[in-house]
Amino acid sequence: MEQGQAMRTLTLPLVEIFETVEGEGTAAGFPTIFIRLFGCPLRCSWCDTPYSYPPASAEMVLSVDEIIQRVKQFRAARICLTGGEPLLYTRPAIALLNELATLEAIVDIHVETSGAIDLAPFLREVASPKVRYILDYKLASSGETDKMQLSNLKDLRSQDELKFVIASRSDFDQACTVLTDYHVRGTPLFSPVWGALEPSELVKWMLEKGLAHVKLNLQIHKVIWDPAQRGV
Numbered sequence: 398m399e400q401g402q403a404m405r406t407l408t409l410p411l412v413e414i415f416e417t418v419e420g421e422g423t424a425a426g427f428p429t430i431f432i433r434l435f436g437c438p439l440r441c442s443w444c445d446t447p448y449s450y451p452p453a454s455a456e457m458v459l460s461v462d463e464i465i466q467r468v469k470q471f472r473a474a475r476i477c478l479t480g481g482e483p484l485l486y487t488r489p490a491i492a493l494l495n496e497l498a499t500l501e502a503i504v505d506i507h508v509e510t511s512g513a514i515d516l517a518p519f520l521r522e523v524a525s526p527k528v529r530y531i532l533d534y535k536l537a538s539s540g541e542t543d544k545m546q547l548s549n550l551k552d553l554r555s556q557d558e559l560k561f562v563i564a565s566r567s568d569f570d571q572a573c574t575v576l577t578d579y580h581v582r583g584t585p586l587f588s589p590v591w592g593a594l595e596p597s598e599l600v601k602w603m604l605e606k607g608l609a610h611v612k613l614n615l616q617i618h619k620v621i622w623d624p625a626q627r628g629v
Protein backbone atom coordinates (compact mmCIF):
# COMPACT_ATOMS: atom_id res chain seq x y z
CA MET A 398 0.00 0.00 0.00
CA GLU A 399 1.41 3.44 -0.80
CA GLN A 400 1.91 5.67 2.23
CA GLY A 401 -0.93 8.14 1.60
CA GLN A 402 -3.40 5.31 1.19
CA ALA A 403 -2.17 3.64 4.40
CA MET A 404 -2.74 6.91 6.28
CA ARG A 405 -6.34 7.05 5.03
CA THR A 406 -7.10 3.60 6.48
CA LEU A 407 -6.10 4.64 10.02
CA THR A 408 -9.15 4.67 12.31
CA LEU A 409 -10.43 6.95 15.07
CA PRO A 410 -13.16 6.49 17.72
CA LEU A 411 -15.87 9.15 17.38
CA VAL A 412 -18.82 10.53 19.31
CA GLU A 413 -20.54 12.52 16.55
CA ILE A 414 -20.20 14.44 13.29
CA PHE A 415 -22.67 17.28 12.72
CA GLU A 416 -23.09 20.70 11.13
CA THR A 417 -24.09 23.82 13.09
CA VAL A 418 -22.71 27.32 13.68
CA GLU A 419 -19.43 27.62 15.58
CA GLY A 420 -20.33 28.82 19.06
CA GLU A 421 -16.88 29.88 20.23
CA GLY A 422 -13.61 31.53 19.32
CA THR A 423 -12.71 33.91 16.52
CA ALA A 424 -14.76 31.89 13.98
CA ALA A 425 -17.95 32.05 16.11
CA GLY A 426 -21.08 32.35 14.02
CA PHE A 427 -19.77 30.66 10.87
CA PRO A 428 -21.46 27.44 9.69
CA THR A 429 -19.07 24.70 10.81
CA ILE A 430 -18.77 20.92 10.59
CA PHE A 431 -18.00 19.41 13.99
CA ILE A 432 -16.01 16.19 14.26
CA ARG A 433 -16.07 15.07 17.90
CA LEU A 434 -13.53 12.36 18.74
CA PHE A 435 -13.91 10.02 21.70
CA GLY A 436 -11.51 9.97 24.68
CA CYS A 437 -9.85 12.48 27.02
CA PRO A 438 -7.03 12.14 29.57
CA LEU A 439 -8.46 14.96 31.73
CA ARG A 440 -11.54 15.18 33.96
CA CYS A 441 -12.26 18.92 34.28
CA SER A 442 -14.70 19.68 37.12
CA TRP A 443 -16.97 21.74 34.83
CA CYS A 444 -16.68 19.55 31.69
CA ASP A 445 -19.71 19.91 29.40
CA THR A 446 -18.96 16.84 27.27
CA PRO A 447 -18.65 13.88 29.70
CA TYR A 448 -20.23 11.71 26.98
CA SER A 449 -16.89 11.95 25.15
CA TYR A 450 -14.95 9.64 27.51
CA PRO A 451 -15.53 6.53 29.70
CA PRO A 452 -17.78 5.29 31.21
CA ALA A 453 -19.52 6.43 27.99
CA SER A 454 -18.28 4.63 24.90
CA ALA A 455 -17.51 5.65 21.35
CA GLU A 456 -20.53 5.80 19.02
CA MET A 457 -18.47 4.65 16.02
CA VAL A 458 -14.99 3.88 14.79
CA LEU A 459 -14.31 5.31 11.34
CA SER A 460 -11.31 5.41 9.03
CA VAL A 461 -9.88 8.74 7.92
CA ASP A 462 -11.41 8.01 4.49
CA GLU A 463 -14.86 7.40 5.97
CA ILE A 464 -14.69 10.64 7.98
CA ILE A 465 -13.76 12.55 4.80
CA GLN A 466 -16.78 11.02 2.99
CA ARG A 467 -19.10 12.20 5.81
CA VAL A 468 -17.58 15.70 5.83
CA LYS A 469 -18.23 15.98 2.08
CA GLN A 470 -21.97 15.56 2.72
CA PHE A 471 -22.13 18.96 4.45
CA ARG A 472 -21.81 22.42 2.91
CA ALA A 473 -20.01 24.42 5.63
CA ALA A 474 -16.48 25.60 4.72
CA ARG A 475 -15.11 25.33 8.25
CA ILE A 476 -14.32 22.36 10.47
CA CYS A 477 -13.96 22.12 14.25
CA LEU A 478 -12.07 19.02 15.38
CA THR A 479 -13.02 18.56 19.02
CA GLY A 480 -13.63 15.99 21.74
CA GLY A 481 -12.83 14.95 24.31
CA GLU A 482 -9.23 15.55 23.39
CA PRO A 483 -8.89 15.27 19.60
CA LEU A 484 -5.09 15.00 19.69
CA LEU A 485 -5.07 11.87 21.88
CA TYR A 486 -4.31 9.57 18.92
CA THR A 487 -1.27 11.17 17.32
CA ARG A 488 -0.81 9.23 14.02
CA PRO A 489 -4.48 9.01 12.95
CA ALA A 490 -5.16 12.61 14.06
CA ILE A 491 -2.23 13.86 11.94
CA ALA A 492 -3.52 11.79 9.00
CA LEU A 493 -7.05 13.17 9.45
CA LEU A 494 -5.88 16.80 9.63
CA ASN A 495 -3.71 16.39 6.52
CA GLU A 496 -6.56 14.77 4.56
CA LEU A 497 -9.13 17.39 5.67
CA ALA A 498 -6.72 20.11 4.56
CA THR A 499 -6.71 18.73 0.99
CA LEU A 500 -10.47 19.44 0.64
CA GLU A 501 -10.76 22.51 -1.57
CA ALA A 502 -14.15 23.57 -0.16
CA ILE A 503 -12.70 23.78 3.35
CA VAL A 504 -11.02 27.09 4.29
CA ASP A 505 -10.41 26.61 8.03
CA ILE A 506 -9.84 23.63 10.33
CA HIS A 507 -9.57 24.49 14.01
CA VAL A 508 -8.65 21.98 16.71
CA GLU A 509 -10.01 22.35 20.28
CA THR A 510 -7.19 20.89 22.37
CA SER A 511 -6.82 20.76 26.16
CA GLY A 512 -3.22 21.87 26.61
CA ALA A 513 -2.25 18.47 28.00
CA ILE A 514 -0.97 17.13 24.64
CA ASP A 515 2.36 18.20 23.11
CA LEU A 516 1.56 20.25 19.98
CA ALA A 517 5.07 19.91 18.54
CA PRO A 518 4.46 16.73 16.43
CA PHE A 519 1.29 18.25 14.98
CA LEU A 520 2.97 21.57 14.15
CA ARG A 521 5.81 19.63 12.52
CA GLU A 522 3.73 17.16 10.48
CA VAL A 523 0.62 19.14 9.56
CA ALA A 524 1.84 21.81 7.17
CA SER A 525 -1.40 23.31 5.85
CA PRO A 526 -2.01 26.94 6.87
CA LYS A 527 -5.72 26.04 7.11
CA VAL A 528 -5.08 24.13 10.34
CA ARG A 529 -5.20 26.16 13.57
CA TYR A 530 -5.14 25.25 17.24
CA ILE A 531 -7.36 26.56 20.03
CA LEU A 532 -5.52 25.68 23.21
CA ASP A 533 -7.78 25.50 26.25
CA TYR A 534 -5.50 26.25 29.21
CA LYS A 535 -6.97 24.61 32.31
CA LEU A 536 -7.19 26.93 35.34
CA ALA A 537 -7.35 25.85 39.01
CA SER A 538 -11.15 25.41 39.18
CA SER A 539 -10.88 22.69 36.51
CA GLY A 540 -8.65 20.63 38.84
CA GLU A 541 -6.33 19.85 35.91
CA THR A 542 -3.74 22.67 35.85
CA ASP A 543 -0.89 20.27 36.67
CA LYS A 544 -1.48 18.45 33.35
CA MET A 545 -0.74 21.55 31.22
CA GLN A 546 2.30 21.30 28.96
CA LEU A 547 3.68 24.83 29.19
CA SER A 548 5.94 24.35 26.14
CA ASN A 549 2.75 24.51 24.03
CA LEU A 550 2.21 28.18 24.89
CA LYS A 551 5.37 29.41 23.20
CA ASP A 552 4.59 27.23 20.15
CA LEU A 553 1.26 28.94 19.39
CA ARG A 554 1.21 31.01 16.20
CA SER A 555 -0.68 34.23 15.42
CA GLN A 556 -3.53 32.28 13.76
CA ASP A 557 -4.01 30.15 16.89
CA GLU A 558 -6.08 30.95 19.99
CA LEU A 559 -5.39 30.63 23.72
CA LYS A 560 -8.63 30.06 25.63
CA PHE A 561 -9.17 30.33 29.39
CA VAL A 562 -12.39 28.95 30.83
CA ILE A 563 -12.99 31.03 33.96
CA ALA A 564 -15.19 30.03 36.90
CA SER A 565 -14.09 32.52 39.59
CA ARG A 566 -12.05 35.62 40.39
CA SER A 567 -9.06 33.46 41.29
CA ASP A 568 -9.28 31.72 37.88
CA PHE A 569 -9.33 35.19 36.29
CA ASP A 570 -6.23 36.30 38.22
CA GLN A 571 -4.45 33.04 37.29
CA ALA A 572 -5.31 33.54 33.59
CA CYS A 573 -3.82 37.06 33.73
CA THR A 574 -0.62 35.67 35.27
CA VAL A 575 -0.32 32.93 32.61
CA LEU A 576 -0.75 35.58 29.89
CA THR A 577 1.93 37.80 31.43
CA ASP A 578 4.38 34.95 31.98
CA TYR A 579 3.92 32.71 28.91
CA HIS A 580 1.79 34.25 26.16
CA VAL A 581 3.64 35.12 22.97
CA ARG A 582 1.25 34.73 19.99
CA GLY A 583 -2.37 33.75 19.30
CA THR A 584 -5.63 35.47 20.30
CA PRO A 585 -6.34 35.21 24.05
CA LEU A 586 -9.98 34.32 24.82
CA PHE A 587 -11.67 34.59 28.23
CA SER A 588 -14.75 32.41 28.54
CA PRO A 589 -17.04 32.30 31.61
CA VAL A 590 -18.06 28.84 32.85
CA TRP A 591 -21.72 28.53 31.87
CA GLY A 592 -23.89 28.87 35.00
CA ALA A 593 -20.91 29.59 37.30
CA LEU A 594 -19.74 33.11 36.38
CA GLU A 595 -21.90 35.92 35.00
CA PRO A 596 -20.49 37.21 31.69
CA SER A 597 -21.10 40.80 32.91
CA GLU A 598 -18.84 40.18 35.91
CA LEU A 599 -16.06 38.85 33.68
CA VAL A 600 -16.37 41.85 31.33
CA LYS A 601 -16.15 44.20 34.34
CA TRP A 602 -12.89 42.55 35.46
CA MET A 603 -11.46 42.64 31.91
CA LEU A 604 -12.15 46.38 31.58
CA GLU A 605 -10.93 47.21 35.10
CA LYS A 606 -7.68 45.42 34.36
CA GLY A 607 -7.30 47.07 30.93
CA LEU A 608 -6.98 43.79 29.01
CA ALA A 609 -7.04 45.51 25.62
CA HIS A 610 -6.12 42.39 23.60
CA VAL A 611 -8.24 39.75 25.33
CA LYS A 612 -11.48 38.73 23.59
CA LEU A 613 -14.63 37.74 25.52
CA ASN A 614 -15.70 34.24 24.43
CA LEU A 615 -19.37 33.34 24.95
CA GLN A 616 -20.65 29.89 24.04
CA ILE A 617 -23.37 31.16 21.71
CA HIS A 618 -24.66 27.60 21.07
CA LYS A 619 -25.74 27.57 24.73
CA VAL A 620 -27.67 30.81 24.21
CA ILE A 621 -29.34 29.60 20.99
CA TRP A 622 -30.23 26.07 22.16
CA ASP A 623 -30.78 24.30 25.49
CA PRO A 624 -27.31 24.32 27.14
CA ALA A 625 -27.59 20.55 27.70
CA GLN A 626 -28.47 19.75 24.08
CA ARG A 627 -25.97 17.63 22.13
CA GLY A 628 -25.15 17.91 18.45
CA VAL A 629 -25.65 21.69 18.16
Ligand SMILES: Nc1nc2[nH]cc(C(=O)O)c2c(=O)[nH]1
Pocket residue numbers: 417418419420421446477479480509618629
Ligand atom coordinates in the same frame (compact mmCIF):
# COMPACT_ATOMS: atom_id res chain seq x y z
N1 LIG B 1 -21.93 25.13 18.25
C1 LIG B 1 -20.91 24.63 18.93
N2 LIG B 1 -19.73 25.30 18.98
C2 LIG B 1 -18.70 24.73 19.66
N3 LIG B 1 -17.42 25.20 19.78
C3 LIG B 1 -16.69 24.31 20.47
C4 LIG B 1 -17.50 23.22 20.81
C5 LIG B 1 -16.97 22.03 21.52
O1 LIG B 1 -17.73 21.26 22.08
O2 LIG B 1 -15.74 21.84 21.52
C6 LIG B 1 -18.78 23.48 20.29
C7 LIG B 1 -20.05 22.79 20.26
O3 LIG B 1 -20.26 21.70 20.80
N4 LIG B 1 -21.06 23.41 19.55
Ligand code: SF4
Pocket residue numbers: 437438439440441443444445446447449480481482511
Ligand atom coordinates in the same frame (compact mmCIF):
# COMPACT_ATOMS: atom_id res chain seq x y z
S1 SF4 C 1 -10.37 18.56 28.43
FE1 SF4 C 1 -12.38 19.04 27.58
S2 SF4 C 1 -13.39 17.04 27.24
FE2 SF4 C 1 -11.62 16.68 28.58
S3 SF4 C 1 -12.51 16.75 30.65
FE3 SF4 C 1 -11.73 18.82 30.18
S4 SF4 C 1 -13.49 19.95 29.33
FE4 SF4 C 1 -13.98 17.73 29.27
Ligand SMILES: [Mg+2]
Pocket residue numbers: 445446
Ligand atom coordinates in the same frame (compact mmCIF):
# COMPACT_ATOMS: atom_id res chain seq x y z
MG1 LIG D 1 -16.97 21.66 24.31
